[in-house]
Amino acid sequence: MSDFSNHKFGTRAIHAGAEPDPSTGAIMTPIFQTSTFTQEYPGKHKGYAYARGKNPTREALQKNIASLEKGKYCLCFSSGMGSIDAIIKMLRPGDEVITGDDLYGGSYRMFTKVFANFGITFHFIDMTNASNIESYMNTNTKLIWVETPTNPTMQIIDIAACSKIAKAHKIMLAVDNTFASPYLQNPLALGADIVMHSVTKYLGGHSDVVMGALVMDDDKIYEQLAFIHNSCGATPGPMDSFLVMRGIKTLHLRMERHCFNGRKIAEFLKNHPKIEKVYWPGFPEHPNHEIAKKQMRDFGGMISIVLKDKNVENTFKLASSFKVFSLAESLGGVESLINHPATMTHASIPKAEREKAGVVDNLLRLSVGVEDIEDLIDDLKQALG
Numbered sequence: 001m002s003d004f005s006n007h008k009f010g011t012r013a014i015h016a017g018a019e020p021d022p023s024t025g026a027i028m029t030p031i032f033q034t035s036t037f038t039q040e041y042p043g044k045h046k047g048y049a050y051a052r053g054k055n056p057t058r059e060a061l062q063k064n065i066a067s068l069e070k071g072k073y074c075l076c077f078s079s080g081m082g083s084i085d086a087i088i089k090m091l092r093p094g095d096e097v098i099t100g101d102d103l104y105g106g107s108y109r110m111f112t113k114v115f116a117n118f119g120i121t122f123h124f125i126d127m128t129n130a131s132n133i134e135s136y137m138n139t140n141t142k143l144i145w146v147e148t149p150t151n152p153t154m155q156i157i158d159i160a161a162c163s164k165i166a167k168a169h170k171i172m173l174a175v176d177n178t179f180a181s182p183y184l185q186n187p188l189a190l191g192a193d194i195v196m197h198s199v200t201k202y203l204g205g206h207s208d209v210v211m212g213a214l215v216m217d218d219d220k221i222y223e224q225l226a227f228i229h230n231s232c233g234a235t236p237g238p239m240d241s242f243l244v245m246r247g248i249k250t251l252h253l254r255m256e257r258h259c260f261n262g263r264k265i266a267e268f269l270k271n272h273p274k275i276e277k278v279y280w281p282g283f284p285e286h287p288n289h290e291i292a293k294k295q296m297r298d299f300g301g302m303i304s305i306v307l308k309d310k311n312v313e314n315t316f317k318l319a320s321s322f323k324v325f326s327l328a329e330s331l332g333g334v335e336s337l338i339n340h341p342a343t344m345t346h347a348s349i350p351k352a353e354r355e356k357a358g359v360v361d362n363l364l365r366l367s368v369g370v371e372d373i374e375d376l377i378d379d380l381k382q383a384l385g
Contacts, residue, residue: 010252017063057238068182071215080198082234083212093119099145105346130161156288163191183255201332257370258301279304301368324379331367
């Protein structure tokens, strides 16, 4: 297989993991739509026995994503939550996890409603100052779980500072890199042990696949996660793997446009009389902007806004009045989406906890797509007007 490890990002996005099919010369990786593989005699096969464990289409995608994150290994899962589930399954009753106070609602729900029942303790803290982590650290702490930028208030967490703490205490650091994508941020290079992606979002990029991925360098961590991956079975099918490989080929192009459109829209919204606050890490006054500049290549297409009007019915009306932006959960697709976190992506977090983190009822989250910027700004003008 050709080695693209020393090539630039766009070349890796298109070529890493993708080899022409040896039997036909097909340039695209075939969709190996099979559940099982024949064996010459018991235990002797061509590296594939049963498709839950390994599938050639999925393997090609895993090599591609590993290359984008500059990691040694990647495992793809049937959803982003399936990949987080596998990480937490590495822990034992009595173990403790330190994580942020602004977190995707699905992660919070899994931590508090599923794994807390198995005797794992989760501490939700302000991680914008990494030194806050130290006071929660004890002999039971086994994992630091970081989201950056966070969902939805775009907090920036210093990955290198978190890594320093994790390494000093000999514990794992896992980073949810969904909002940034590998194009903008590479946590392994900053000292993380595991990088997680909701592949559904920017990697797939076309709102037609649900998938998760974990990337790592450490052999031992890979072996543990590969065992869980196969044993618990949250593995994606070959068609989804093919679609994601297809999406990734334009990741660098899409991200450039997401970032361009995101910047223009953030600047437009910042001065709008109906908006009280704009969360976007590209503003010099955004908390930890200098860290964002250091660990990200650009600031992305995710923006949250807080409306001056606190009437929730008016927020709903506004969210429902767009013509180009669609009101929907998810993010990272080519189309622009608007979301009301308090009733949608973060509804599983108790209201008091949500509001403490800034997720108020008059907050809306925008996933800025790759449409023509003039049309997006016109749509914002008409909805806000």
